[in-house]
Amino acid sequence: MVKFSEDKIKEVEAIIARYPQGKQKSALIPLLHLAQEEFGGWLSAETMDYVASLLSIESIEVYEVATFYSMFNLNPVGKHVLEVCQTGPCMLKGSDDIIGYIKSKLGIGVGETTADGMFTLKTVECLGACGYAPMMQMGMHYKEHLTPAKVDEIIANCYNHK
Amino acid sequence: MAEEIKKLKVTIDNITLEVPQGTTILQAARMIGGDVVPPAMCYYSKLQGSGGKCRTCLVEVSKGSEADPRPMPKLVASCRTGVMDGMEVKNITSPKVIDARNGVVEFLLLNHPLDCPICDQAGECHLQDLGYEHGKEATRYEFKRRTFDKHDLGPYIQLHMTRCILCYRCVFTADQVSNKRVHGVLSRGDHAEIATYIEKSLDNDFIGNVIDVCPVGALTDKTFRFKNRVWFTKPVNAHRDCKCCSGKVTLWQRGEEVLRVTARKNQWGEVEKWICNECRFEKKKVSDWVIEGPTHVNRHSVISQGHYEKMKKPTETFSKVHDGRKPKLLMDIHSVSEVNDPSIDLSAINGPATSKVFEHSKKQS
Amino acid sequence: MARKLLLEKAHVEGIRHFDVYRREGGYAAVEKALKMDPAAIVEEVKKSGLRGRGGAGFATGLKWSFLAKPEGVPRYLVCNADESEPGTFKDRYLMEFIPHLLIEGLIVSSFALGSNRTYIYIRGEYAWIVGILEQAIAEAKQNGFLGKNILGTGFDLEIYVQRGAGAYICGEETALIESLEGKRGNPRIKPPFPAIKGLWDCPTVVNNVETLAAVVPIMNLGGEEYAKIGVGRSTGTKLISACGNINKPGVYEIDMTISVEEFIYSDEYCGGIANGKKLKACIPGGSSVPILPANLLLKTAKGETRYMNYESLSDGGFATGSMMGSGGFIVLDEDQCIVRHTLTLARFYRHESCGQCSPCREGTGWMEKILHKIESGKGAMSDIDLLWDIQRKIEGNTICPLGDAAAWPVAAAIRHFRDEFEWHVNNPSLCLTQNYGLAHYADELSVVA
Ligand SMILES: Cc1cc2nc3c(=O)[nH]c(=O)nc-3n(C[C@H](O)[C@H](O)[C@H](O)COP(=O)(O)O)c2cc1C
Ligand code: SF4
Ligand code: SF4
Ligand code: FES
Numbered sequence: 015m016v017k018f019s020e021d022k023i024k025e026v027e028a029i030i031a032r033y034p035q036g037k038q039k040s041a042l043i044p045l046l047h048l049a050q051e052e053f054g055g056w057l058s059a060e061t062m063d064y065v066a067s068l069l070s071i072e073s074i075e076v077y078e079v080a081t082f083y084s085m086f087n088l089n090p091v092g093k094h095v096l097e098v099c100q101t102g103p104c105m106l107k108g109s110d111d112i113i114g115y116i117k118s119k120l121g122i123g124v125g126e127t128t129a130d131g132m133f134t135l136k137t138v139e140c141l142g143a144c145g146y147a148p149m150m151q152m153g154m155h156y157k158e159h160l161t162p163a164k165v166d167e168i169i170a171n172c173y174n175h176k
Numbered sequence: 177m178a179e180e181i182k183k184l185k186v187t188i189d190n191i192t193l194e195v196p197q198g199t200t201i202l203q204a205a206r207m208i209g210g211d212v213v214p215p216a217m218c219y220y221s222k223l224q225g226s227g228g229k230c231r232t233c234l235v236e237v238s239k240g241s242e243a244d245p246r247p248m249p250k251l252v253a254s255c256r257t258g259v260m261d262g263m264e265v266k267n268i269t270s271p272k273v274i275d276a277r278n279g280v281v282e283f284l285l286l287n288h289p290l291d292c293p294i295c296d297q298a299g300e301c302h303l304q305d306l307g308y309e310h311g312k313e314a315t316r317y318e319f320k321r322r323t324f325d326k327h328d329l330g331p332y333i334q335l336h337m338t339r340c341i342l343c344y345r346c347v348f349t350a351d352q353v354s355n356k357r358v359h360g361v362l363s364r365g366d367h368a369e370i371a372t373y374i375e376k377s378l379d380n381d382f383i384g385n386v387i388d389v390c391p392v393g394a395l396t397d398k399t400f401r402f403k404n405r406v407w408f409t410k411p412v413n414a415h416r417d418c419k420c421c422s423g424k425v426t427l428w429q430r431g432e433e434v435l436r437v438t439a440r441k442n443q444w445g446e447v448e449k450w451i452c453n454e455c456r457f458e459k460k461k462v463s464d465w466v467i468e469g470p471t472h473v474n475r476h477s478v479i480s481q482g483h484y485e486k487m488k489k490p491t492e493t494f495s496k497v498h499d500g501r502k503p504k505l506l507m508d509i510h511s512v513s514e515v516n517d518p519s520i521d522l523s524a525i526n527g528p529a530t531s532k533v534f535e536h537s538k539k540q541s
Numbered sequence: 542m543a544r545k546l547l548l549e550k551a552h553v554e555g556i557r558h559f560d561v562y563r564r565e566g567g568y569a570a571v572e573k574a575l576k577m578d579p580a581a582i583v584e585e586v587k588k589s590g591l592r593g594r595g596g597a598g599f600a601t602g603l604k605w606s607f608l609a610k611p612e613g614v615p616r617y618l619v620c621n622a623d624e625s626e627p628g629t630f631k632d633r634y635l636m637e638f639i640p641h642l643l644i645e646g647l648i649v650s651s652f653a654l655g656s657n658r659t660y661i662y663i664r665g666e667y668a669w670i671v672g673i674l675e676q677a678i679a680e681a682k683q684n685g686f687l688g689k690n691i692l693g694t695g696f697d698l699e700i701y702v703q704r705g706a707g708a709y710i711c712g713e714e715t716a717l718i719e720s721l722e723g724k725r726g727n728p729r730i731k732p733p734f735p736a737i738k739g740l741w742d743c744p745t746v747v748n749n750v751e752t753l754a755a756v757v758p759i760m761n762l763g764g765e766e767y768a769k770i771g772v773g774r775s776t777g778t779k780l781i782s783a784c785g786n787i788n789k790p791g792v793y794e795i796d797m798t799i800s801v802e803e804f805i806y807s808d809e810y811c812g813g814i815a816n817g818k819k820l821k822a823c824i825p826g827g828s829s830v831p832i833l834p835a836n837l838l839l840k841t842a843k844g845e846t847r848y849m850n851y852e853s854l855s856d857g858g859f860a861t862g863s864m865m866g867s868g869g870f871i872v873l874d875e876d877q878c879i880v881r882h883t884l885t886l887a888r889f890y891r892h893e894s895c896g897q898c899s900p901c902r903e904g905t906g907w908m909e910k911i912l913h914k915i916e917s918g919k920g921a922m923s924d925i926d927l928l929w930d931i932q933r934k935i936e937g938n939t940i941c942p943l944g945d946a947a948a949w950p951v952a953a954a955i956r957h958f959r960d961e962f963e964w965h966v967n968n969p970s971l972c973l974t975q976n977y978g979l980a981h982y983a984d985e986l987s988v989v990a
């Protein structure tokens with residue numbers, strides 16, 4: 015059963031209180047973020063139905079939103095999701111090489127997860143870090159000025175802090 | 177004292193008329209009728225919030241109003257732009273509009289499977305009409321056409337997503353006409369699709385109306401008794417006492433059989449009164465209905481090819497006419513047409529279908 | 542050294558915190574503004590000549606004066622921190638380093654517009670900045686600058702941070718409002734404009750982060766003084782985020798009187814082209830605005846020096862000029878391939894199209910496919926013309942300006958670099974291993990009088 019803890023429910027209530035009465039649907043995206051963090055890094059249909067029930071809206075309203083935004087994962091992902099930017103400014107600074115390097119290092123393609131469930135590789139479009147390119151997002155944070163050596167270090171760190 | 181309704185003067189393709197305040201350019205054009213009416217693939221007067229999306233109804237506003245005569249810098253969607261007093265609009269008299277509309281039609285047909293030969297909507301499809309009027313003979317698109325995973329919407333409604341033009345009408349209909357919406361637009365951009373996300377039936381009452389509002393063959397009636405071509409069926413107006421809806425429908429008959437029930441549509445192809453699921457899906461016997469008479473088909477589409485209204489009934493019987501031959505046309509169309517070969521799923525062919533596809537499958541069979 | 546109004550204090554130790562910010566003169570604008578009549582603040586902003594920093598450059602004071610004020614209906618101010626236009630990362634910098642400047646600007650602006658509930662809509666990927674902003678909001682509240690009865694004036698204000706979830710289109714103001722209402726980011730069909738019917742159908746103003754932060758120096762200096770900085774209708778200072786093949790990528794606050802050449806080559810700013818290479822091309826205002834070859838970038842078609850301001854960057858219109866846009870300055874050196882760069886942008890717009898209207902939904906993908914074909918040496922001459930025709934049929938025919946934003950980069954690339962496209966077509970295998978190079982793109986142009 016998908017269910018928030020009491021603490022999280024308090025957080026949910028605080029989020030809903032940001033909006034005028036009756037406008038609780040506005041809390042949908044913040045709640046989906048919260049649910050994705052809580053329930054394994056992705057949104058199952060069950061999770062989305064649960065969020066719908068918290069906001070008293072139809073499930074389809076949640077599906078429509080969750081499928082629109084690129085940050086919501088609709089399938090299980092690895093423990094760490096490497097989201098490498100590939101748009102123009104990053105491409106100018108060698109993002110294609112970084113993507114190639116990660117692929118060969120982890121032995122996976124874009125959109126795939128390593129067999130040990132540690133890493134999922136994704137390509138994304140401009141994340142607003144063009145001056146610090148090439149870059150990728152990992153969870154809540156950005157890893158910028160990437161080089162193969164830096165990628166090695168980041169991946170090693172993930173294994174060390176398992 | 178009742179306030180007098182202000183009348184606004186508007187000129188469309190050099191024809192001037194007066195309309196009440198709040199009228200859109202498209203509505204004003206429809207009051208004039210004929211060729212000055214822009215095609216409208218997404219707007220639906222009975223659905224609040226509809227329109228603005230397909231861009232087929234773009235027109236040029238060459239004069240904004242009497243008060244501010246400047247032309248509007250861009251073409252505007254006539255379905256969502258209100259008339260101002262003194263406004264001058266160009267539709268078919270504007271080369272810019274014709275050019276843009278050709279572009280829009282090309283975009284709409286870009287990923288369309290062009291599987292009209294096997295589409296239930298063929299003959300009453302607004303996209304087909306639009307393509308005839310504005311389309312080019314050959315597509316300039318040489319890439320794989322978009323495909324989607326198949327979704328089952330339950331026993332009543334068939335979804336062919338590749339044909340969908342994302343007009344959103346069915347979404348508005350579910351919101352405004354039925355009591356619950358379980359389908360919607362999922363994903364975004366060129367992946368956007370009509371779906372339910374997890375398998376769900378569209379079966380709540382009045383949901384059948386999505387079939388009637390769909391301008392293309394993306395949503396069709398699964399209970400349509402035969403894969404018949406609409407132009408071989410005979411539309412008649414009929415009614416019954418119904419507790420849920422007006423019970424006023426159009427029956428698509430062949431002989432004594434009711435192949436399909438739809439709502440009655442006006443000259444713009446819009447439903448006059450929404451009908452309930454029971455009338456649409458469950459009442460398939462002529463005896464369920466009181467027949468009123470032939471439906472007046474106004475649109476210049478292939479449906480009117482039949483000219484049923486003024487048709488004189490032949491005196492001979494069918495078998496006499498056929499004189500021993502089998503009346504093939506009214507039989508399973510698959511047996512006579514290679515285009516309708518059931519082993520070929522036209523919508524699954526990547527790129528335009530060519531004769532090779534059919535030759536190939538003939539060899540196989 | 543140019544005058545700084547926004548980032549002057551950004552690197553003072555601890556400026557992220559209220560105490561330091563206040564000690565450095567922060568929140569004086571609030572103290573001043575809350576004693577004024579709201580309409581007088583709008584007047585000051587009008588006088589300042591401030592233009593929206595989100596991309597369109599619309600006069601902020603004028604925009605504020607359009608806000609409807611029906612009796613008994615709340616009004617809202619929404620801060621657009623969605624910052625997703627490729628090449629743009631200035632708002633992030635401002636929020637990360639000097640968050641209280643934005644909060645201060647929001648308090649003044651909310652008071653001027655009569656908003657008691659103001660939202661900062663921030664792109665979902667800027668997750669860590671949410672914490673920075675919420676901390677600043679909490680501190681301001683503790684110190685009586687937010688909450689009920691601010692500074693005893695009777696003005697109540699709450700500021701909330703709303704996180705997006707990955708969608709460039711939510712930077713478009715009506716898509717942003719839809720998203721804030723918990724819906725898909727589909728832009729609305731206008732009219733009605735947000736000033737009449739915006740968030741929850743109430744009158745709403747949406748402004749960019751930098752625009753709202755600039756209200757602070759406008760309050761402190763007075764509109765007229767602010768307007769003296771800069772040149773012509775480019776008043777005040779502008780944040781430029783510079784990236785690509787330059788020595789010093791980063792965010793710079795410029796006074797809009799410097800030349801493009803100075804901006805690229807001076808050590809105070811970009812510090813020249815990296816690795817001793819030559820400048821080939823530049824997109825001066827974020828990915829949507831037209832790319833210019835080096836020769837047209839540094840000098841206008843008339844042979845005059847081009848400056849980093851609204852008027853000069855757009856000198857020559859789309860034929861030979863570009864735009865200030867969002868201030869995302871993307872520099873390409875002689876080794877870069879224009880076709881490939883344009884392809885990544887086309888992919889971006891295809892990915893970010895909301896899919897509501899047919900020209901953008903279908904056209905962006907088509908352009909990407911054709912560019913991919915040309916880039917991989919499979920293109921034909923007719924593909925270049927087809928590409929031109931597609932962008933032409935998207936532009937101006939869509940619901941929101943994303944369609945235009947997708948069309949312009951393709952149009953400009955073909956307009957100025959057509960021979961590079963043709964070279965790809967004529968050299969199908971060579972183009973896979975080699976680039977067209979600088980060619981003639983930096984050559985002095987003969988000036989047509
Ligand atoms: C596709 C698209 C994306 C946009 N993205 C942003 C953005 O990320 N940030 C922003 O401030 N404005 C963005 N805008 C502009 C906004 O619609 C709006 O004009 C702006 O927020 C108004 O603020 P300003 O007047 O202060 O510039 C975008 C516009 C479009 C059409
Ligand atoms: S299924 Fe039909 S009605 Fe629904 S959006 Fe697609 S074309 Fe429109
Ligand atoms: S132009 Fe593109 S992004 Fe804008 S509404 Fe149309 S489909 Fe959506
Ligand atoms: S292009 Fe990669 S962060 Fe902007």
Ligand code: FES
Nearest residue numbers: 228230231233255
């Ligand atoms: S009918 Fe007007 S845009 Fe579709």
